[in-house]
Amino acid sequence: MNFALLNKFSLAHVAVVAAALMVSGAVSASSEHTVQDKQHVEHDAHSDKPENEHADEHGDEHGNEEYEEGQVHISAEQILASGITTQLAQAGDIKQMLMLYGRAVLPESATSQVKARFAGLITAMNVEVGERVTAGQVIAEVESNSSLKRYLITAPISGVVESRSANVGELATDNVLLSIIDDSQLWAQYQVFAGQLSQVRAGQALTIAAEQNQVASTIQYLLSAPTAQTYKLARAPLDNTKGLWAVGKLLSGNVTLSTEAVALVINNRAVQIMEGEQVIFIRNQEGFEKRVIELGQSDSQMSQVFSGLDVGEEYAINNSFVLKGDLEKSSAGHGH
Template identity: 30%
Template sequence: MRKAIPAALTLAILLAGCGSGSPPPAEAPSEAAKGAAHEEEEGQVELTVEQIRKAGVEVARAIRSGGGALTLPATIEGDPQGTQVVSAAIGGRVVSLTRNLGQAVGRGQTLAVIESREAASLNAEIEAARARLTLAQSNLTREQRLFDQKVSPEQDLIAARTAASEARIALRLAQQQVSAAGAGGGALNRIAIVAPLSGQVVTRNVTLGQTVAADAELFRVANLSRVSVSLALSPGDAGKVRPGSEIEIVSGDRRSVARVDFVSPILDEATRLATVIAVIDNGSGQWRVGEPVTASIRLSESIGNGGAGGVLVPASAIQTVEGRQTVFVRNQKGFKATPVTVGQPSGDNVVITSGLTGNEQVATTGSFTLKAELGKGEAEHGGH
C-alpha cells in the first residue's frame, strides 16, 4: 500500500519544480474566459454563401428615411415625353411594313406605305404645282429680258413676278400636305408613314394588306432609354414628395432608383388622389413597359411632426428572439442577430427607431430559418 505524502513534503516538491526553470503546466481556460468567448459569438449564425443560397435566405438593403416611406405597387410606363402615336393621316390599303414590334427605328424612317386615291391626288398636286412653278419662272425670265430691252412694259413684268410667287406658294402648300400625311411612297398613289422620333416600335395595330381609315392608330414608337412610373398618392403623402425625390423601384432581384419628375398640384376628380410621376434611367434596357414593380417612396418630414424618421426594413425581416424584436444583419461570417426597436409600419416596411444605422443588409425571406438555426446553436451550447 502506497503511503500518504506529508503536506510539507508536497509543498517542497512543488517549490523545487518551480525553481528548476521548466515551464509550468498550461492552465485550463477559466470559466470567465469561456463566457467571454461565448459572448463574442452570441447571436452569430455562421453560414457560407452557398449555405445561404441553399437555405433560400434573401437580403435587402435597409433604407434611411426622414419621414417614413410608402411601398406601393406600380407599373412601368413609357416616358410621356418619349412616346408617340403614329397614325394614318389618310385612308388606304397598307402595301408595305418595314418595322415589326421591338425593332429600332430612326426619326423620319419609313414604318409603312399606304396606297390610296387620296395619296395619288396629293402627289399629283405636287407634280402639277411644280410644273406651274417651272412655267411661271420661265415666263418671269422672259418678261425680265423683254423689260430690260424696253420691249415689254413694267406691268407685264410685275404680273410675271406675281404668278411665279403664287406658283411657289402653291408648290410649298402641296408639299406640306403630303408631309402632313407622311412622305413620298415611291409612286404617285402611295404615301409613306414615317417615325416621328427615334426609338423602338412598342405597338403595331396593322397588318399587310389591311385597309385603314384616316386617323387610325398604326404604331406606337417609344424612346425606352427613359421609362417612368405613375403613382396615386393621398394629398398628405403627396405633400411630402418633391421633384427630385428618390423612389426605389424593385422587381425580384432588380433594383433602380427613379427621380420624381412631376407632382400634380390637382387631385383626380374621381379618386381624390394626386398623381406622382418618376422617371427611370433605362439605358441598360432592364425595364419593360407594362411590367409590374414595387415602388418605395421616401417621404420627407412634414413640418411640426416632430421629425418622425428612422430606418426602413421589410416587415419580413423582423423576428422575435428571446422576447426581443430582432433582425439578422449580414456580415462576413453569415448573419448577426441584432435587437432593434420597431416603430410604425409603412406599407410593406416597418420603421426601425434604434438598432440600425441604415447602411446594413438584412435578411428578409428566410429570416425565420436563421432564427431556428440560432436557437439550435444556443441549445447545443447549453447542452455542453
C-alpha cells in the same frame, strides 16, 4: 468438607476463564485490524486513480466544460456554403418613408399613329408588330391617287411597332397604318390620396420598385386626377433603356419624407430574437459570437444602435438565422 480441595478447584476454573477471555480478545483485535487494513487498501486504490478518471465520473453531472455560451464555431467554408454574408458596422441614415402604389405609364409624346400623307394604294409595308424602328426609317410606300407617283412613309419616332392595321394592296386614306411607341423613358405614376397629400410634394426622393427591380428617382409632378376622383397623381421619371420595366406594370414607390444621420446603424436583416432579446452575431476567429443589442429608431432597412455593437465590427446579415439555429441546438445539448 475438604477446603483445600475446593480452593484448588476454584483456582483452576479461574485460570480457564482467563485463558478464554485472552483468546477472545486476540481474535477481536485481529478482526479489527483486518477491517482497517481493508479500508486502507480501498482508500489507497481510489487515491491512485488518475485525475482524468475522476473527471470522467462527474462528467455527466457538469456537462462539457469546453462549451462556450453564445459562441458559434463555424469555418470559413461553412460560412460560404450557408450563404451567410457580413458587413462592417458604421454610421448611417434613418429615413422616414411613405409607401405609394401605381403603374408604369408612357409619356404622352411617346406614341405615334402613322398615316399616309396622300390617299392612295399601299405598295409596301416594311415592318411587323414588335419590331424596333428608328426615326427616319422607311416603314411603308404608297402610290398617290392624284399623281400616281409613289412616296415613302418614314417612322416619326424611334420605338417599337405596337400595332399594324394595313397591308399591301389596301387603300390608305385617313386611317392609321400602324402605331409606334417609345418605351425607353416611362413615368412611374402613383395615386396620392387625401390623407397623404400633406406629406408628398415635387422634388422628394423615392425608390421605384417592382418584384426584383428597384431604382432611385424623384417626384417631378403632382397632377390632378381624372374628373370625380379624390386623389392626385405623382409622377417620377423611370429610365427603361434596358427594357426592364413593362408599360402598365404595377409599381410601389417609397417616398423619403425625412432623413436623420446617426452614429451607428445596423441592417435589419441581421437582427434575430432569442429568449425575448434582440441579438446579432459578431464575426470572430472561431466563427460568430452572439451579442445582445439595444436599438433606437428604425426604417424599412436600417436601425439605430445604442449598445451592443461598435463601429468597425463585422456582423452577419444574410442567413443569420442559420447561426441562431446552430446556437439553439448547441445550447439544448448542454442544458440541465
